[in-house]
C-alpha cells in the first residue's frame with residue numbers, strides 16, 4: 443500500500459535519510475526502530491507532506507505523494523489534545539480538518555473503548571493513559587488509510603505503557619489499519635508489529651527488516667515466551683552494532 | 687470558595703481602611719473642604735444620586751462604545767501584525783511610541799482637530815485601550831503550543847483551519863487578560879475625555895464639583911469611577927469564565 447523508495451533527505455550539510463526503502467502492506471503493523479536522532483520523525487514529516495524529499499519517492503497505492511499533505515493520520519508523542527474541547531470534540535478534530543465531523547461515529551468509538559462516560563470531560567480531567575487513548579481514537583477516526591504513530595507511549599510510565607500497548611493491540615486487531623509505528627523500545631516493537639524496520643544511525647538507512655512471526659491476537663503472556671526473548675536478543679545485537 | 691474568601695479578605699481590609707480614615711478625620715477635625723470623612727461622602731453620594739445618575743449613564747455608554755471600538759481595533763491590529771511579520775517590524779515600535787504620549791497632552795490636540803463632539807472622545811478611549819489588547823492577543827497567538835501546531839500541520843490542516851481551530855482559541859485567555867486591562871483604562875479614558883468638554887458624564891460632574899470646592903462630590907465621583915471599573919472587570923471575567931473552557935480552575 444505504502445512504498446518508500448530510495449528516500450533521501452538532508453538538512454543543509456547534514457544527511458538525515460539515505461536510501462531508505464521499505465513497504466507497508468494493507469492492514470499491516472510496521473514498527474520503525476532506530477537510534478535517537480536517526481531521522482524517524484523526519485520520515486513522518488516526509489510522509490505527511492510537510493517536507494519534500496531531496497530525492498526518492500513515497501508511493502501510496504502506486505501513486506507518488508511526495509510533498510502532498512493529508513494522506514496520513516497522526517498520533518504524536520505528546521497527547522496534543524485541545525484543552526478547550528471536550529473529549530468528544532477532540533476526537534472529531536481530525537475529521538473536521540478533512541471536512542465533516544461525524545459525532546455519532548465518534549460516540550460509538552468512545553463507547554467501544556470504554557470512554558463513553560468521558561465524552562463531555564475536558565483533557566485536564568484525564569490521566570496520561572486516557573489522553574493517549576483519546577488521541578489514538580482521534581487518529582483512527584480520521585478517515586485516512588495510513589496511521590502514523592510517533593513514539594506514542596514514550597511519555598508514559600512503565601505500567602501504563604504495557605497497559606496501553608495491550609489496549610492498542612486489542613483495538614487494532616479488531617479494526618485493522620495500516621500502521622507505521624516509531625519506537626525506541628525493542629519489546630514494544632516485537633509485541634505490537636508484524637514487521638520491524640531497523641534503521642541505522644544517522645544518516646539512516648534500512649539496516650534490516652525483520653518479520654515478527656507471532657500469531658494474533660497477542661496477549662501479554664507472549665512477552666515471557668522463549669521465542670519472544672530470542673527475537674529480542676537478536677534485535678538487541680543489531681541495535682548494539684549501531685551504537686558501536 | 688477560595689475566591690470568595692479572598693474577596694472577603696479584601697473587603698474586610700478596605701473596611702478597616704475606611705474606619706481608620708473616618709477616625710482620623712474626626713479626631714483631627716480635618717475640615718470638610720480638605721478631606722471629607724467616608725460617612726460624609728456616602729451621605730453626599732445618596733443625596734446627589736438623582737442628579738448624578740444621568741452623568742453616570744453617559745459615562746457608561748461612552749466607555750462601552752469606546753472600549754468596543756478600541757478592542758476591535760486592537761484585535762485587528764494584532765491579527766495583522768501576527769500574520770505579516772514585515773508589517774510587525776515596521777509598526778510595532780510605532781505602537782509602543784504611541785503609548786508614550788500622555789493622554790492629557792494628546793487630548794487638547796484632538797479637541798482642536800475634531801471639536802467637542804463624540805469623535806475625539808472615542809479616539810482618546812480607543813487610544814488608551816487598544817494597546818493592551820494588541821500585546822496580549824499577539825502574545826497569545828505567538829505562544830500557541832508547538833506540539834499542537836505540529837499535530838495540525840501533520841494532519842494537513844490549512845492555514846485558516848489552524849488559525850480558527852487552534853491559534854485563536856489558544857489566544858483567548860490572553861485576549862481576555864488584555865481586555866481586562868483595557869476595560870480599566872477605558873473608564874479612565876472616558877472620564878479624561880469628558881474633562882475636556884462634554885455636556886454630561888462623571889468627568890463633567892467632577893469638573894463642576896472641583897470648581898465649586900465640593901471635595902465630597904469629587905470623592906463621590908472617584909468612588910463611582912472605581913466601582914464602574916470593578917463592575918466592568920467583573921463582567922469581563924464572567925464572560926471569560928463562560929467562554930474559556932477546560933483550563934485549570936481559578937489560580
Ligand SMILES: Nc1ncnc2c1ncn2[C@@H]1O[C@H](COP(=O)(O)OP(=O)(O)OP(=O)(O)O)[C@@H](O)[C@H]1O
Pocket residue numbers: 453458476477478479480481482483484485644
Ligand atoms: N528542520 C530541521 N532542520 C535541521 N535539522 C533537522 C531538522 N529536523 C531534524 N533535523 C535533524 O535531523 C536529525 C533527525 O531528526 P529526527 O527528529 O527525525 O530524529 P528521530 O529519529 O525522530 O529522533 P528521536 O528518536 O530522538 O525522536 C536530527 O539530527 C536533527 O537534528
Ligand SMILES: [Mg+2]
Pocket residue numbers: 482483484592
Ligand atoms: Mg522523533
